[in-house]
Amino acid sequence: MINAISPWLLNTNSELNRLLPRPAIERTALDYRFNIYMMGDSCWLVASWPKGSRIAFRLAYSPGDEFNLKVKETADGLSVGGNCLLGKYQINIQLPSAERPVLRMTTSLVPVSPLLFPFWPRDIVPLGAADSDLLALGKVHVQQVGSRSGQLYFSLTRPSAGSVLYLQNLTALADYNQQTETSAANTVAGEWPEIGFALPPTIKNKPLEAGKAYVLSDAFVAFSQEVPANEPAMVKQYLDLLAAIYLALPRPETTYKPWPDILKKGLADLIDSPGCWSQVDGNHYFNAYVCDYATPPEIMVQLAVLLPLQDYAEWSGSTVEVIEKIRRGLPAFYDEKLGTILRWHPKLADQLEGEEEQKKPLTMDSWYLHHPLLNLSRLALKGDEIAKKLFLDSLEFSIKVAHHFKYQWPVFYKIDTLEVLKAETQPGKGGEKDVPGLYAHVMMQAWELTGKKRYLQEAEKAAQKLHGLGFELFYQANNTAFSAGALLRLYKATKKEQYKNLSYLCLANIFKNVQLWDCNYGHRQNVPSFFTLFPLSDAPYSAVYEEQEVFCAFHDYLRHAETEEIEPSVRLLMAEYIRYLSDRAVYYYPPMLPKEALQEKPKIGEVDPRLWIALEDLHDGWEQNGQVGQEVYGAGNAFGILPRHYMQVPDAGLMIYTDYPVYGFAPKKRPPVKFRLAGDGRITSRLMVVKTGDKLPDIEVIVKGQQEPLKGKPAKGGHLEFLVPGNAEVTIKF
Known part of the structure; x- marks a missing residue:
């Protein structure tokens, strides 16, 4: 079936076929052929597969004009430039190579006068066979x-x-x-x-300035000669193409953030701020x-x-x-009659007014x-007996559901009758599709805790329901991530x-829902957002x-x-998400943001710009942050980062920080310190020797396979900074 199309596409297809023998220039790279055509008001790059299929990328556009740009060959590609009615265009094209198998096309314009763009055409036209x-x-x-991410992943059938993965470096x-x-x-x-x-239309009468250069497009394209035959092939192809583009993409620099200091501020505010607490029957509970x-x-x-x-x-x-204080209040959530924990505290559940669908006493959101x-x-599994009893006593109900x-x-659904209250997220979209994976994780935990194979079998039955969901599996980010871990353990x-x-x-599904660009405009200027992950598939923040x-x-x-053969693209992308989160998570705290970027009257509760309690929500640059509220249950932010990224060496008066995960560090072992970094050796990670005593001892950082020790750079606070390749074995002597 062919969708309805516009006259512009029909004309472009016909005209490019007519011009096929007469490109302005032709180059070949990695068995693909790349031709540039000047066609009326557009300049096109046509990429041809070895088998003859073609796809056209619009490099420049000047409505009602006649392009006659000059094309030059460069060391790694092509340069196209010249004047038109709009101003001066400059297009740089890097062709794919064995070292960097990705096409890059960057277009800049210097307007000749103040310009408004009420419309801009899309830049990809699949052309089909040349004949x-x-x-x-x-x-x-x-x-x-x-x-x-400004991405488009598609297959030509x-x-x-x-297949093609196109990513616009926004x-x-x-x-x-x-x-x-504009956004x-x-x-x-x-x-x-x-x-x-397509460029966002300029509808606010805010024109581009004359005489100033603006990037109008910075596109990265990874090609494959395979049309995936099934779901596993499609998933691996997407991850591999995404990793290839990621390695070619300009990535923002990260900086060291002092998480021990951030944690102390957050812990003090969490404990001392009355707004974080409620009291029921003599027990203390965190507010949401x-x-x-x-x-x-x-x-x-x-x-x-x-x-x-x-x-x-720990x-x-x-x-x-x-x-x-929190542990003592947990048993109150258990319902003896139903044989399960409940979402809401039973003593206060009747106060719910139902202003939201799920805010009713016996309404259960499936993942909750x-x-x-x-x-x-x-x-x-850490030895908490209260938690163990609540968990084991609720398992049968979970299995029943x-x-x-x-x-x-x-x-x-209603937790007492299991009556469905809302079946689908949207009509025809199904329910919470990643909950089978979350349930499988619970069952894997039960198997580890009890050794009963019944729970392993339950995990397998649930996992089968994830087959065939493709890129529609994702309901909520953390649940999808927990599902991934459960499935690896099941394997x-x-x-x-x-x-x-x-x-x-x-x-x-998770990497489909990240932002591989820095929203450096509006309120997000100088507030990092590269590799941000969104909580829901359609969440605006x-x-x-x-x-x-x-x-x-x-x-x-x-x-x-660690000891398994997994896809290199998976190791790369997961480690990089961790690295960037460690850098930008501090900007969820209101004191790190300008006050004008904060919502004064959030949907829930209050936002106190002085509190080191994280905002729930960060938005696009033209929107204020904290519109939902200041999230007490997001307080785990610093407490999750610090234990995973700081290695303590108290006898030497220091800690070792890495922004990649590490394997093999033994905290009680005598020096020298040894460990291995996760990630990919093609990307450099940060290692900080963090001073905790009066002064640092003499430090020597050695990477296995390199003859000379790494040279450190003094950093603020008396620390010492090193740049280390990912997936490296590191020894630190002092």
Whole structure:
């Protein structure tokens, strides 16, 4: 079936076929042929597969004009430039090579006068075979949603040529967006065959300045000659193409953030701020949001903070009194009659007014049953007897619900009758599709805790329901990440390849929902956003709680994968998400943001710009942040980062920080310190020797395979900074 098309596409297809023998220039790279054509008001680059199929990329556009730009060959590609009615165009093209198998096309314009762009055409036209006027048929697997990556992943199915991942480096458009007060959201999309990137229209009468250069496009394209035959092949192809583009993409620099100091501020505000607390029956509970007294305490909120606090207490060897305060109140959430924990505190559940669908006493959001069970199981495996009892006593109910819904959960149901209250997220979209993976994780935890094979079998039954969901699997980011970890563990337990492939499916869904660009305009200027992850598939903002949990889940996945053969693209992308989260997570705290970037009257509770309690939500640059509220259950942010990225060497008066995860560090072993970094050796990570005593001793950092020790750079605070390749074995002598 061919979708309806415009006259412009028909004319472009016909004209390019007519011009086929007369390109302005032709080059070949990695068996692909690249031709440049000047066609009326557009300049095109046509890429041809070895088997003859073609796709055209619009490099420049000047409505009603006649292009006659000059083309020059360069060391790694082509340079196209010249004047037109709009001004002066400059186009730089880097052709793919064995070292960098990615096409890059960058277009800049210096306007001749102040310019408004009320319309701009999309820049990709699939042309089909060279000897036919039949348009190409294809399928779009992934496209940009909101302010996620400016990506388009599609396959050409007539003629069967292969697949393409197109990614627009939206970071490069910051000057355009700032000047025109436009957003880069929803700029890469379209319905087949009219697809690609289109500049956001300038509808606020904010023109581009005359005489100033603006980047109008910075596109990266990775090609494959394969049309994936099945879901696992599609997932691996997407991850491999994404990793190839990622390595070619200009990536922002990170900086060291002093997480020990940040944690101290956050812990003090968490404990001392009355707005973070409620009291019921003599027990203390965290509010979900600062000064949110209308909503009863939720068990998910208590555990979402308790687990990171426990991680920090174990790492630091200190007593964190607030942990015991929260633990004492957990049994109140258990319902003896139903045989399960409940979402809301039973004593206050009747106060719910139903202003939101899920805010009713016996309404259960499907993932809200399993997420607290998962955290209880993690506490139980650490030896917590209260958590162990609550977890084991609730397991039968959890299994009953899974069987009732046949391992395919709706959005909302009544916990007492299991009546479905809301079956689908949207009509025809199904329910919470990643909950089978979350349930499988709970069952894997139960198997580890009890050794009963019944739970392993339950995990396998649930995992089967993830087959065939493709890029629609993702409901909520943290649950999809937990699913990936459960499936990897299921693979390790059973040696069934399908579970490893399903774990990749979960990860591909996560990386589909990230932002591989820096929103450096409006309120987000100088506030890093590269590699941000969005909590829901259609969420308009990123959220601290989901990001922190994905961060921890990725650490866990890589730990389980340490001795396993997994895709290099997976190791690369997971480690890089962790690296960037460690850099930018501090900007969820209101004191790190300008006051004008904060919402004064959020949806829930209050926003106190002085508190080191994270905002739930960070938005596109033209929107204020904290519109939902200041999220107490996002307080695990610093408590999750510190224990995973700081290695203590107290006898030497120092800590070792890395922004990649590490394997093999033994905290009680005598010097020298040895460990191995995760990640990819083609990317450099940061290693900081952090001073905790009066002064640092003499330090020598040695990377296995390199003859000379690394040279460190003095850093603020008396620390010492080193740049180390990923996947390196490191020895530190002092």
